[in-house]
Each structure stands twice: as structure tokens, then as C-alpha cells.
Amino acid sequence: xxxxxxxxxxxxxxxxxxxxxxxxxxxxxxxxxxxxxxxxxxxxxxxxxxxxxxxxxxxxxxxxxxxxxxxxxxxxxxxxxxxxxxxxxxxxxxxxxxxxxxxxxxxxxxxxxxxxxxxxxxxxxxxxxxxxxxxxxxxxxxxxxxxxxxxxxxxxxxxxxxxxxxxxxxxxxxxxxxxxxxxxxxxxxxxxxxxxxxxxxxxxxxxxxxxxxxxxxxxxxxxxxxxxxxxxxxxxxxxxxxxxxxxxxxxxxxxxxxxxxxxxxxxxxxxxxxxxxxxxxxxxxxxxxxxxxxxxxxxxxxxxxxxxxxxxxxxxxxxxxxxxxxxxxxxxxxxxxxxxxxxxxxxxxxxxxxxxxxxxxxxxxxxxxxxxxxxxxxxxxxxxxxxxxxxxxxxxxxxxxxxxxxxxxxxxxxxxxxxxxxxxxxxxxxxxxxxxxxxxxxxxxxxxxxxxxxxxxxxxxxxxxxxxxxxxxxxxxxxxxxxxxxxxxxxxxxxxxxxx
Amino acid sequence: xxxxxxxxxxxxxxxxxxxxxxxxxxxxxxxxxxxxxxxxxxxxxxxxxxxxxxxxxxxxxxxxxxxxxxxxxxxxxxxxxxxxxxxxxxxxxxxxxxxxxxxxxxxxxxxxxxxxxxxxxxxxxxxxxxxxxxxxxxxxxxxxxxxxxxxxxxxxxxxxxxxxxxxxxxxxxxxxxxxxxxxxxxxxxxxxx
Numbered sequence: 001x002x003x004x005x006x007x008x009x010x011x012x013x014x015x016x017x018x019x020x021x022x023x024x025x026x027x028x029x030x031x032x033x034x035x036x037x038x039x040x041x042x043x044x045x046x047x048x049x050x051x052x053x054x055x056x057x058x059x060x061x062x063x064x065x066x067x068x069x070x071x072x073x074x075x076x077x078x079x080x081x082x083x084x085x086x087x088x089x090x091x092x093x094x095x096x097x098x099x100x101x102x103x104x105x106x107x108x109x110x111x112x113x114x115x116x117x118x119x120x121x122x123x124x125x126x127x128x129x130x131x132x133x134x135x136x137x138x139x140x141x142x143x144x145x146x147x148x149x150x151x152x153x154x155x156x157x158x159x160x161x162x163x164x165x166x167x168x169x170x171x172x173x174x175x176x177x178x179x180x181x182x183x184x185x186x187x188x189x190x191x192x193x194x195x196x197x198x199x200x201x202x203x204x205x206x207x208x209x210x211x212x213x214x215x216x217x218x219x220x221x222x223x224x225x226x227x228x229x230x231x232x233x234x235x236x237x238x239x240x241x242x243x244x245x246x247x248x249x250x251x252x253x254x255x256x257x258x259x260x261x262x263x264x265x266x267x268x269x270x271x272x273x274x275x276x277x278x279x280x281x282x283x284x285x286x287x288x289x290x291x292x293x294x295x296x297x298x299x300x301x302x303x304x305x306x307x308x309x310x311x312x313x314x315x316x317x318x319x320x321x322x323x324x325x326x327x328x329x330x331x332x333x334x335x336x337x338x339x340x341x342x343x344x345x346x347x348x349x350x351x352x353x354x355x356x357x358x359x360x361x362x363x364x365x366x367x368x369x370x371x372x373x374x375x376x377x378x379x380x381x382x383x384x385x386x387x388x389x390x391x392x393x394x395x396x397x398x399x400x401x402x403x404x405x406x407x408x409x410x411x412x413x414x415x416x417x418x419x420x421x422x423x424x425x426x427x428x429x430x431x432x433x434x435x436x437x438x439x440x441x442x443x444x445x446x447x448x449x450x451x452x453x454x455x456x457x458x459x460x461x462x463x464x465x466x467x468x469x470x471x472x473x474x475x476x477x478x479x480x481x482x483x484x485x486x487x488x489x490x491x492x493x494x495x496x497x498x499x500x
Numbered sequence: 501x502x503x504x505x506x507x508x509x510x511x512x513x514x515x516x517x518x519x520x521x522x523x524x525x526x527x528x529x530x531x532x533x534x535x536x537x538x539x540x541x542x543x544x545x546x547x548x549x550x551x552x553x554x555x556x557x558x559x560x561x562x563x564x565x566x567x568x569x570x571x572x573x574x575x576x577x578x579x580x581x582x583x584x585x586x587x588x589x590x591x592x593x594x595x596x597x598x599x600x601x602x603x604x605x606x607x608x609x610x611x612x613x614x615x616x617x618x619x620x621x622x623x624x625x626x627x628x629x630x631x632x633x634x635x636x637x638x639x640x641x642x643x644x645x646x647x648x649x650x651x652x653x654x655x656x657x658x659x660x661x662x663x664x665x666x667x668x669x670x671x672x673x674x675x676x677x678x679x680x681x682x683x684x685x686x687x688x689x690x691x692x693x
Contacts, residue, residue, distance in 0.1 A: 356552050
């Protein structure tokens with residue numbers, strides 16, 4: 001079959017589309033974007049400097065070596081999650097099955113992704129150099145290091161591209177990259193808890209970097225050309241999957257409805273899992289057993305949570321209220337590992353009707369596993385902070401356990417939130433119009449973390465922790481959970497939301 | 501449309517009629533999932549409602565089904581049985597899955613099933629748990645001929661055991677085989693005073 005030239009088709013589509021747009025809309029969009037970047041950049045330039053180029057280098061060589069796998073590992077995993085090769089949904093439906101050159105169809109997507117990967121890689125490289133390299137390093141060496149990091153970004157894209165087209169090794173590589181990421185985070189935590197000298201010398205000069213970066217450019221360029229040649233071999237189903245991801249991403253962004261994306265990721269996760277039916281634990285209340293089964297099937301996420309309990313240590317130099325907020329949010333995230341079932345019931349009560357349980361019973365049962373997860377996570381996080389002497393003496397682990405009900409209420413409230421209410425009145429501010437629907441939606445759930453106020457006050461005060469304080473937090477958490485149950489559920493109603 | 505209908509306890513009624521005439525709306529109103537504009541509906545002598553007691557007696561398939569994440573077909577069936585205090589071994593889960601042609605799919609997650617299999621699973625779970633009234637909206641839909649005969653026989657047994665059945669269907673043979681008395685939407689509105 002002869003291929004139809006793609007360029008005229010694309011031009012025709014573009015012309016049709018622009019016929020529906022207002023004149024100058026594209027120019028207006030570009031103007032707005034540039035203005036937005038300039039204003040936000042101007043407002044945040046001090047914070048950006050702290051992130052990318054602090055006045056003095058402040059990272060040890062361990063921190064710099066740990067940051068590298070963290071930043072580049074995140075870039076790789078993000079590339080894998082989103083494709084990296086994707087088409088818009090209309091193109092996937094109409095152009096993918098058409099007799100057009102597959103390579104030309106996919107090339108613009110590859111080009112755009114390569115530019116984004118290179119920019120992110122270069123920014124990551126600049127940040128690492130900015131934190132670790134002595135200020136005596138000359139400008140050309142810095143520029144070469146940043147370009148090398150950009151090339152590394154493109155190289156990661158090429159690996160992700162091969163993994164997209166390839167077989168099971170891609171999943172294994174993902175696991176290896178996740179391990180590297182975890183090792184990097186562990187390195188950062190170790191660095192935060194011990195006193196390492198700020199990295200000093202050992203940075204290559206521009207003279208040694210030129211041939212190195214040149215060789216890398218050549219290799220990456222060659223691989224890129226090979227990738228373009230092999231582009232047509234990317235299997236259709238992979239491109240369709242990425243097109244769905246891209247579509248969900250745009251739906252989420254334009255509809256301001258993050259649940260489109262999170263639900264899709266959740267569905268895809270389970271679709272790829274092979275499960276074996278087990279008996280639900282007979283001694284536990286039925287829904288507690290079901291939650292437990294769900295959590296047991298997400299072991300990898302549990303492992304990440306356990307590792308993440310060390311992350312508040314990274315905030316050792318930050319004000320204490322930030323550590324407290326991090327612990328509270330972490331407790332909510334840990335609890336929400338078991339949130340999928342409540343979310344299903346909140347979206348459609350059909351299964352609750354089939355189960356015939358009252359909303360009071362079902363929400364009460366659904367709070368146990370999140371509560372235990374939140375308690376264990378905060379006990380681990382606060383216990384670790386206390387063991388590393390970041391907190392004054394006292395039974396901090398017990399305060400963590402007392403945060404269990406707080407995390408449970410926040411996670412269950414979050415899971416029950418439902419769609420963003422875009423009919424809420426927008427707010428006019430000097431910076432432009434802010435729609436309140438997504439803001440209100442984002443706050444439902446985290447607002448329940450206010451029940452953790454006693455713990456927050458204890459952490460901020462930075463004084464020895466007494467058992468009385470632990471008791472106060474436990475009482476506030478338990479009363480809060482009870483009030484939440486009494487206020488939002490009923491014994492004579494099955495549905496989680498009262499019928500209007 | 502004004503409608504008058506009485507289903508005696510321990511009997512079955514099947515409402516037929518063309519698309520859009522209001523069969524599903526009638527079933528939704530009886531299930532308390534929709535408010536009628538006017539009139540009175542009594543189920544077992546009381547107003548249908550959202551109470552756990554109502555939903556322990558009534559099972560309906562008039563809504564599109566939803567499934568729990570990360571729970572297999574068999575575990576969904578077990579969950580529902582256990583919630584009603586049934587022993588999973590005595591409830592006959594495996595027999596039910598076998599009868600509905602789902603025996604080979606016990607370890608699958610429901611979203612991965614075909615639409616016909618999902619319909620069978622909904623019916624299997626609905627019939628596994630104890631109930632006094634089944635409200636089914638076109639239960640024969642998406643079932644192959646053998647499946648239809650199987651489901652009809654099960655419904656007939658349900659009614660013979662003292663259960664009540666209210667359903668809407670386009671398949672008269674299926675409805676008769678399930679032991680339900682056939683009636684049309686037109687005849688229901690004609691008897692209205």
C-alpha cells in the first residue's frame with residue numbers, strides 16, 4: 001500500500017481548526033504565556049535562586065551524588081508514565097489507522113518530548129552544579145555541564161522510547177530506576193542526618209569537558225537518528241495507551257478535574273495486575289477485611305510509604321511548622337492507600353445497596369485500615385526524627401500513633417469528595433480570575449488535618465513532649481473521628497451522601 | 501403516565517413495552533432511586549427508601565454496576581455473601597459462578613470482563629444474597645440463548661421459593677420461562693381510575 005503524504009493532511013486539519021478560532025488567538029496565547037512566565041519569574045526569582053543557584057554552594061558530595069539519581073530517576077519514570085511517545089486523541093483515532101507515514105506522524109511528538117526532556121535535564125543539572133560546585137568554576141564549564149545534563153535527559157527519553165516499544169525488560173528497568181531513586185533519597189536522608197563537608201574541588205575543567213560532551217552529543221545524536229528510523233515500529237496499542245493518557249491529562253487540566261487522571265492511573269494499574277482470589281479474613285468486619293486485602297495487594301506502595309517516612313528528616317533546617325505539616329500530610333497520604341473502596345462507594349452506591357450496610361457501619365469499617373496506616377506512618381516518621389535528635393526528648397512515636405484517627409478522617413473525607421464543583425463563583429483578584437471550585441475541592445480532606453493541631457503545636461514548640469500532650473492529641477483525634485462519623489453518616493441510610 | 505401495578509408477595513410480574521415507554525422509570529421508582537411526580541408506592545407495606553432494612557430485602561439491577569478496585573470476581577461475590585451473614589462455603593459461590601458461565605473468570609477483575617459477563621456477574625451476585633424482592637431491568641440483555649434459559653430457570657426457582665419478582669423485558673419467552681406474569685405498560689395505565 002502506498003503511503004499518503006502526511007503534510008498536506010496536517011495542513012488541512014490546521015486550516016480547518018484555525019477557521020474556528022478567533023483571529024489572533026494564537027498570538028494572544030503566546031503573549032499571555034510569555035507575560036505569565038515573566039511575572040511569575042520576577043515574583044519568585046529569589047526562591048528560584050535558592051533552588052537553582054544559592055549564593056554559596058551548600059551540598060556535600062554525598063548530597064550531590066544522591067540528587068542525581070533522584071532528579072533523573074523522576075524524569076525517567078515520568079517519561080515512562082506518559083508515553084513518552086503520544087498522539088492527541090483525535091490524531092490517534094483518525095490518523096493512526098490512516099495510510100500515512102507512521103514516522104512523520106510520530107516525529108512531532110518525539111521532537112516536542114525531546115525538547116522538554118532536554119530542558120528538564122539541563123535544569124536538573126544546573127541545580128546540582130549550583131548546589132555543589134565551587135563558585136570558582138568558570139562559565140563555560142557550567143554551560144558544558146548543563147548541556148551534558150540536557151543530553152542525559154534526551155538519552156533517558158530514548159531509553160524510555162525503546163522501553164515503550166519493547167517487551168518486559170521495560171518494566172524491569174522501571175523497577176531498577178525506582179530502586180536507584182530510593183537509594184538517592186536514602187542518600188539525601190543520610191546526608192541530612194550527618195555532617196558532611198560541602199563538596200569542594202574535583203570538578204572538571206572546560207578543557208576536559210569539551211571532548212566528553214562532544215562525544216556524548218555524537219552518541220545521543222546517532223541514537224536519536226536510529227530512534228527516528230525505528231519510530232514506525234512502535235506498536236499501535238502502546239501509542240493508543242499514551243494517547244489516552246495525554247487525553248486524560250488534558251481533560252484534567254482543562255476540566256480542572258484531577259480525578260480523571262488519577263482514576264485512569266488506578267484503572268490501568270489493576271488492569272495490568274494478575275490476581276488470585278483469596279478468602280476474605282473471617283474474623284474481621286467484612287469491609288475491614290476488604291480494605292486489608294486491597295492494601296496487601298499494593299505492597300510496592302507500602303514499601304515506598306515506609307521509605308517516605310524518612311523524608312521529613314530532609315526538612316531539618318526548615319522551620320518546625322513545616323516538619324509538622326509534612327508529617328500530617330504524610331499521614332493522610334499513607335491512610336489514602338486504602339481509599340479506593342470508599343471512593344468507589346462515594347461515586348456510585350450500587351455496591352453499598354447490594355451489601356445492605358448502613359453508611360455509619362460502612363464508613364466506620366472503612367476508617368480502620370487507613371487509621372492503622374496513618375498511625376504506623378506517623379509513628380515511624382516522628383520516631384525517626386526523635387531518634388536522630390531532630391526533636392526534643394519525649395515519646396514522639398506515641399504522638400505519631402495518636403495521629404491515626406486524624407489521618408483516617410482526612411483520607412476518608414478526601415475519598416468521598418467527588419467531582420470538582422465548577423459552578424462555584426469565581427474570585428476576581430488583581431492577578432486574574434481564580435475559579436474557586438478546584439480550590440475548595442483540593443481543600444476537602446486536608447482540612448480535617450486541623451484535628452492534628454495539638455501535634456503541630458507540640459512540634460513547633462520544640463519542647464520536651466509529655467504523655468499528657470499525647471493524650472490530648474489522642475482525645476482530639478478520637479473525638480474528631482466520632483464527630484465526623486456522626487455528622488456525615490446515618491444508621492438509617494445506605495448511601496454515603498444524603499439524597500437531595 | 502399514570503400507572504397502577506400490584507405484585508403479590510411470592511409472585512412474579514414482567515412489564516413489557518416498547519423502548520422509552522417508562523418501564524425502567526417504573527422500576528427505578530419502585531426501587532426508590534427516582535421520585536415519581538405524583539402517587540404512592542408501597543413495598544412490603546412501607547415507602548421504599550434508602551434504609552439498610554429496605555436494601556436487605558430488595559435487590560435491583562436497574563443501575564449500571566460499579567466494582568471495587570483490586571477485587572476479583574469471586575471476591576466480589578464473597579464480599580456480598582459475607583455482608584449478609586452467609587457462610588461463603590454454604591452460599592454456593594462456585595456453583596453460582598459455574599451456572600452463570602463465570603467459573604473460569606473467578607480470578608479476573610470485573611472491569612476486564614465482557615459486557616455480557618458483567619451482566620451475568622451482576623445477576624449472579626444479586627441472586628446469591630438473600631432477598632425478598634428482585635427488581636431486574638431487562639435481565640436477558642447481553643445473554644446468549646443458553647444463558648437466558650439458565651437465568652429464567654433460576655428466576656422461576658426464586659419465585660417458587662417465595663421470592664417476589666418485578667422485571668422489565670423485551671423477551672416474552674424468557675419472561676414466561678421465569679415464571680412471571682406478563683403485562684404491558686399500556687394495560688397498567690388503562691386500569692388507572
